Structures are given as structure tokens and as C-alpha cells.
Amino acid sequence: MKRILFPTDFSETATNAFVHALELAKIVEGELILLHTFELPVFDNQFFPENYMVIYESLELSNFDMFKDEIPKLRVIAEEHNLDKIKMTHRLMDGDLVYNITKAIKDDKIDYVVMGTAGASGWSAFFSGTNTGSVLTDIDIPLLSVPVDAKFKPIKTIGFTTRFRPKDKKALKQVLSIAKMANAEVKCLYVKTSKTDVSKDTIKKWEHDFESEPIEFFVITSDEVKETILDFILYKEIDLLTMLTYKRSFFEGLFHPSLTKKFANNFDVPILSIPIEE
Structure with a gap:
């Protein structure tokens, strides 16, 4: 238990x-x-x-x-x-x-x-x-x-951001285990910037590895990474956002009040932080 x-x-x-x-x-x-x-x-x-x-x-x-x-x-x-x-x-x-x-x-x-x-x-x-x-x-x-404003609602959609690293895959498997128990789906987001170093083959490999799982991959091209993630959370109706704690400094900026101002009345998503080695 x-x-x-x-x-x-x-x-x-x-x-x-x-x-x-x-x-x-x-x-x-x-x-x-x-x-x-x-x-x-x-x-x-x-x-x-x-x-x-x-x-x-x-x-x-x-x-x-x-x-x-x-x-x-x-x-x-x-x-x-x-x-x-x-x-x-x-x-x-x-x-x-x-x-x-x-x-x-x-x-x-x-x-x-x-x-x-x-x-x-x-x-x-x-x-x-x-x-x-x-x-x-x-x-x-x-x-x-x-x-404090996040009133519980059934978890149907779990958000997961990734850069397609091996360590991300390990965390994603943890998230999938929770999703299955909650009868939820996982929406996995990669924000592709002009400096991206992730190949199409890597993305296809991930899609193939998880093709039988309740997961959907999204690749969005944008140099406004934080804004793109926030839009993704809202418009894909994410009920639970999962983050990797080695990205902590990134998320400090993501949830800065100046960036979330336009979402102030809507952003009430719980975050599941998953520890992972650098």
C-alpha cells in the first residue's frame, strides 16, 4: 500500500x-x-x-x-x-x-x-x-x-513537458502508472525552439515506444517556451501538471506573476514534482 x-x-x-x-x-x-x-x-x-x-x-x-x-x-x-x-x-x-x-x-x-x-x-x-x-x-x-484555489476535480488529463531525454522517459513511465490508475490520459508537450537539438528520429522513437499507452504527443514550434506551456495547460484542459525537479529554475520563470497575469483567474492546476537526477 x-x-x-x-x-x-x-x-x-x-x-x-x-x-x-x-x-x-x-x-x-x-x-x-x-x-x-x-x-x-x-x-x-x-x-x-x-x-x-x-x-x-x-x-x-x-x-x-x-x-x-x-x-x-x-x-x-x-x-x-x-x-x-x-x-x-x-x-x-x-x-x-x-x-x-x-x-x-x-x-x-x-x-x-x-x-x-x-x-x-x-x-x-x-x-x-x-x-x-x-x-x-x-x-x-x-x-x-x-x-489554494485548486478545488479538486477528477483527473482526466495529465500534462507532461519533455525534451526527450532518457531521464524524461523514466519519469514519464511514473506518470503513466498514475494515469492508468486514475483512468486518465497523458498529453506530452515538447516546445521546439530555433535552438532545438532533438531530432525527428528521437521523437518518432518515443512515439513508437509509447504507442500502446494512453498518451498523446504534441510538438509545438515556438521560441516563447513558457507562454506556450501555459497556453497548452489552459487550452488542453490539463487537470494535473507534472514537472521534473531538475527543471526547477525553468519553472521559477514559468510561474512568475508577470507571466501568469492574464491567466490569474484560471490557473489553478496542481503540480506533481518528480525528482530526477541532473
Whole structure:
């Protein structure tokens, strides 16, 4: 059974992502591990000689009480979406979020992580220093990041961008396995620029290798790569975009607010980041 880690601070952003985490668990026949982390403040105990531990204990208790109060609310959400049969367990951890996520991945043998992020206008911040962006660089398993405005809808079309590298093919096979479980199709895009180095034979080889799979290849000639990808996402009605994390710097530019301005009211596509070696 696949195991999905869902870190949450019980915010609106996280709660929205929770539904996506449940639906992913349903697709892959997995279970959820809910993680809430908190950081205790650092005190100099020479200024708190008598009540030093009392302060820490009260802070820990308040975090536990909040955690205990919020869990039933998530269970109600699961029931409302008829997903209450998904197995859920819980972890409450003190310390740095990224460290605790990395530790939980190892300890609980996690297969996927699902996190919420700020949405189209916040993609630049997402990649340059938010919690989700930090996790993206530190883990070696797929991460599903969900914009706060991305209400779940059945995944029928998965987008995949490629430059037809061997490492891309390995990631595409991962994406296809998810697509089959979701009964979805994959639309694979290559933006052919004036500096392209991909041969027609390479493209034909890929098409031949995947001809029996639920996948459609698109080769679009344009030097406006980022704009072309955004158009592709919108006009092909992509429900889930998959990206390779070795292309992170490229996607930083792709989701910059100035570029997504004209799509601000429509761009609410979750992104599945797949780690791959450079």
C-alpha cells in the first residue's frame, strides 16, 4: 500500500490540499499520514530559572490540544467527500518542518508528499523560499503541490513537458502508472525552439515506444517556451501538471506573476514534482 505524507498547519491552503491528498490516496490505493509540526521558541534559561520547563510544557500542550481539536474536522471533510474509508494516521512533531518531513519520509517509508501552496500569484514565492519550495529541494520522492484555489476535480488529463531525454522517459513511465490508475490520459508537450537539438528520429522513437499507452504527443514550434506551456495547460484542459525537479529554475520563470497575469483567474492546476537526477 502506498503511503502519502500530508503536512498541515490546518490553514485554508492546507485544508484544501487535504482533499487532493485523499483523492490521491484513493487513486493509488494508499493511506495518509497527517503531519503537524511546531517549533518551540528558544529561551535563555538563565532568565527563566524557575518556570523554564513550565513554559515549554504549556506550549507543547497547547499545540497538542490544537492538533487534537483539528483532526475531527478533517475526518468530517473526508466523510463529506465519501473518502472516510481512507486509512489515516497522525504525527505531531516538534522542530523544523523540512527536517521533520524528511524524517517522516524515512521513518514511515513515504511514497508521496502532498502540500498546499499559495496559488498562481504566489508561484514565484513557492519556488524561492516558502515551506513547499524548501521541501521540493530536499526530498527524493514525488511532491504534489496544490494551489489554494485548486478545488479538486477528477483527473482526466495529465500534462507532461519533455525534451526527450532518457531521464524524461523514466519519469514519464511514473506518470503513466498514475494515469492508468486514475483512468486518465497523458498529453506530452515538447516546445521546439530555433535552438532545438532533438531530432525527428528521437521523437518518432518515443512515439513508437509509447504507442500502446494512453498518451498523446504534441510538438509545438515556438521560441516563447513558457507562454506556450501555459497556453497548452489552459487550452488542453490539463487537470494535473507534472514537472521534473531538475527543471526547477525553468519553472521559477514559468510561474512568475508577470507571466501568469492574464491567466490569474484560471490557473489553478496542481503540480506533481518528480525528482530526477541532473
